[in-house]
Amino acid sequence: MDPPKLPLLLVLVFASTIDAQDLFPKPYCGSTGNFSANSTYQTALTALLSSISTTNSLSLTYGFFNASFAVSGASQTLYVIGSCRGDLTSESCRTCLNGSASDIRHLCPLQKEAVLYSENCSVRYSNTSIFRTVKTDPDYQLFNVNNVTSPDTYNAALRTLLDRLRGETAGGGSLRKYATGNTSAVFNTIYAMTQCTPDLTNQQCIDCLVTVIGRLGPCCAGKMGVRIMAPSCQFRYETDDQFFDPVGEPLPPPPAPVADALPPPPGGKSNSNRTVIIVVATSVSAVFLVGVIVLLRVKRKKQPRQRVEGETVDEISTVESLQFDFGTIREATDNFSNSKKLGQGGFGAVYMGRLYNGQEIAVKRLSHNSSQGEVEFKNEVMLLARLQHRNLVRLLGFCLEGVERLLIYEFVPNSSLDQFIFDPLKHANLNWDRRQKIIMGVARGLLYLHEDSRLRIIHRDLKASNILLDSDMNPKISDFGMARLFELDQTQAETNRDRGDLYAMHGNFSIKSDVFSFGVLVLEIVSGQKNNIFRAGDHAEILISSVWKNWREGTISKIIDPSITSSLSTEIVRCVHIGLLCVQENVANRPTMASVLLMLNSHSVTLQVPSQPAFFMHSNIESDMSSTQDYNSRVSDVDRLRSKSNQFSNNEVSVTEPYPR
Template sequence: MLVKLEAFSSILSYLLIGVTIVAASKCYDTGNFTVNSTYGKNRDLILASLLSNVSAKGGFFTDSVGQNSGRVYALGMCRGDSTPHGCYTCLNSSIHGLIASCPNQKQALSWGGDPPCMARYADRPFFGILELEPTDAGYNTGDITSNLTEFDTVWEGLIDSVVRKASNGSSSLKYATGEADLPPFRKIYALMQCTPDLSDKDCDTCLRQSAGYYESCCHGKQGGYVQKPNCWFRWDLYPFYVSNASTTAPTLSPPPSPASPPPHSVNSTITKGEGGRSSETLVIIVVPIVIFGAVLVILAVACLLKRIKKTKQEDNKSHVGSLQFDFNAVRVATENFADANMLGRGGFGSVYKGKLEDGRKVAIKRLSGNSTQGEQEFKNEVMLLAKLQHRNLVRLHGFSLEQKERVLIYEFLPNSSLDNFIFDPVKRLQLKWEKRYTIIEGIAKGLVYLHEDSQYRIIHRDLKAANILLDEEMNPKISDFGMAKLFSVDQSRADASKIVGTFGYMAPEYAWHGQYSVKSDVYAFGVLVLEIISGQKINSYSNQAGDSLLTHAWRNWNEGTALEVLDPTLRDGSRSEIMRCIHLGLLCVQENIAYRPTIASVILMLSSYSMSLPVPSRPAFCMNSTMETTTMSEPSSLSNQSKTEVIQASVNEASISELDPR
């Protein structure tokens, strides 16, 4: 049983499992708006943007949209131990509840979920401003049945410790947890969090004000919570959060009971022993022994680390050796790179069909011979590519390196590339809607692996239909990492010294300013989704002034005729799935990078039909082109050369990557 209190309402009681925090909304009486007003549209737009941004930004995001009286300010925050999925789910539910409870109020606030999240909007700036009301509070109806005075003493010490830890947090996270021993065999657990836009002092004030509710509402209760516009606080007698060493306050114990004087120890006997020797004698004997022991331990650890490093180097050398093919074997496999075996040609070199001695069919990429990349650098990049193992990525079998010859050996995919099917008037008939939907899902899963799930963070930068290869069962595999970039784990974006990629698939911030991130791949994915659904290339409408596949799709979606975009050969597909994918594609190609979902959010949107999708804004301007014009960098992480070529779509553009840690 939990009792919920509000500063602006009477006490309410309701049944809960444990001390679950129930969603609550507060609509401010500071003015209303009409549903179709500019303010109303901006409110819906910015609340939708919270969904894709809060979880992607580490659990906290603020933004504003609009001008003058139509401007809306919004904030979203999830609890510090929330997973991205949990954060997204909580906010999705909270925002829908907020809109339902406060349909036309210009200011509103919602707390919801367990672990909780917060969504708030207003017609005035409130970021970084301490506000202590309204308050939402509740408690577990279970009472403390033993020594309440001792409980209060332990509770107060714990709360003080957690307040100080949370308020001293960073500008991106002010969150802390802690626990304290409660004799005889129990613990008190506490969690506190402020919106990180608060100053340390204001955070401290907010949390201590929240803790002050203990006396008035929750004294003697086993657990409870308090929520304010800038902070929340909870305690209970069981661990209700995920512990993290960096955000956990030191464990507290009650003060020890008075004890009788200790008996004489061995040390005291030695100190005053026979011959009048003092404690200094013991120090002279013990200290050298301790130092000698420490030296031995250090030497042993150094030896062990050296052995581990040597073993790792030997394993890597062995693994490189297992991937390396003799160049003569490659010649034989391709019949000396016969034109009859050529699958395609691109800026990085030519691709040939081959058959190895063990009978495996492979695609062999012969890289252009003017690379300045060193032998060891080439091997290191091959090792990295070989470690990228996912069912929706083309697999690298090995390489060959002989003088100026650099060759990559990939798995052979008999159905060539996606563009050979969806843009062909006859072959597209083989791709019914169920198969196209599977291809969309597969591409998204491959991107999630590159962006989040592998041990590296890789931006592809050239996602397009020609670089999606199809296996025997028409499952998609992302290929051609020739333009890929390696990000550090905490890196969000980078600036390119030269633009590489394919016009039409390039995100506007990249095409115009050279800025790229995971959202650049999301943009290209959105273009690809709309191409798969429509069977039309991105430049199919270039003969119409100011139009493109993107603006054509958005205009029809906005006018309620989205199915006009659909490939006419898709007669039997699920209309709800098709509409959802059109909607999703338009979300991915929005001009504002902050409004685009992450690819992990895309997976959630594809798999959960109960999840409402935000309203897309008009897509970015599309640079129309009658051919795929690409600025290509050489296949070397050290290259400073570039060239511009007109490239026809090929069957397999897989190549060595340009994986540059920035």
């Protein structure tokens, strides 16, 4: 569906000037084609929408309806989804859905797909499958015309509340994904609710809410109340709790799984007069599946545990469905031919391959002599198999056979960002729009790692060479070889050998380490320069210090890539500003990635004045130090230098403490 640009409605919440009846129902009639009046298609649609009033499915008890019709003679299937607010009673939900079903038939009489939003429910139908599929358009945006008095404080409290509710909603189970909560902000209490249709997976629900909540900035940041409804999810917040029940109606006890009764077909095999086949999903298969999973887990617990040396194999067996045969991968890469080699990483080489079905893959072959190879392999498989985000490189599978340990990824055709941004010719292909798109994509991927994935992850090695670009130049964060997990309530990861976590051997890491690396990346993208160390008389200067100096002197245009200076705009300067906030010396002053994404999305968010960035202060440089030494200034390099700092003499390099940890 290609909906028109949606108008923003000014809603005077709880005021008499605008009533909810004036705002709903809100239809969006599709533009993918029409069916003929009195056709089989129309008959099927009418029957499908009418079945809401008669169905006794378990899901409707929890505020959700889905069904499909196979249209005889039309080679098409119709799909309908109805969803009610999570605090609505089952009877109120049925009433709302019935009314919306009637409205959508009259307001979109011949369209093959449509969405209709009502005050307490929504109905949509399509001739393409919409079940278990994330749809965020068309959306319906409403906001309170009153502004908050302290937007920064209010937005920070709101962001924290919505982040918490997003996780609670996604974990709500397969019958209801709905959460409410409140928090204090300045002189107000913010009440909020978030909801997804329960057919979505946990991750799909998170992705949907991230997208829809991300529209808050461009739409109505700083407003006292906002409601954005999308086909698959919605959220709302106000400073008044009258719009929702904070406690919520308790979930009714699940009845015995009984299939919806369907009328038997006419006797005999003749069924030519029947033009519609009604298919209504039941919960029998779900109950059966749960039983199978329980049996498998019990069986696994009864199996004897392997010796310690075999624990890697034991854990990876949980994702054995992803396992590739070594011979298949060897054939796909022409026996790991040099002509197929894409590059060499810290733990092995990466090859391009092509499977028998024509699918292109990237294969990471861990070095046999790598002391951390097995741990690295286990870490990447167990993490990446659980991560799904459009801005992360996707793990397709693995191979574990003898000394061979392979990781199989999706193939990303446009190589890495450093091959473009630092290339004297290719960098011209990255105009500002593309660079901004890359910055936004990396921010979203990093936010997912920090807050939205099942496991909270610190990447620890974010840099231009680890950002891959697909055919549309969309960024994908790669190489989670340095990624380390940290507990949900931890703000900083520390070494814990009893638990087996492999954090920094020297120094501590936190999400603010990744924020620093992101800031460096932003400055590199804007300037087109690596964060190099170079000689400047008796001292050395890196990109960060150069940007900081020009920022303070009001000559920021000097560090911006000449190929995009013609489009010099407030967006570019704002990105430099955000980059400097990320690399501040004081770790506590650095923003979280959630705040960074909000700042990137919304110009209404006021940026703090950045303080001095963290960077090395060098002195007494030896003559054998190259005048232009490549330096990535990533946290991993900091630790490496710190670990050797006691070995340095006074005539070598001294490192000051205020560098990011």
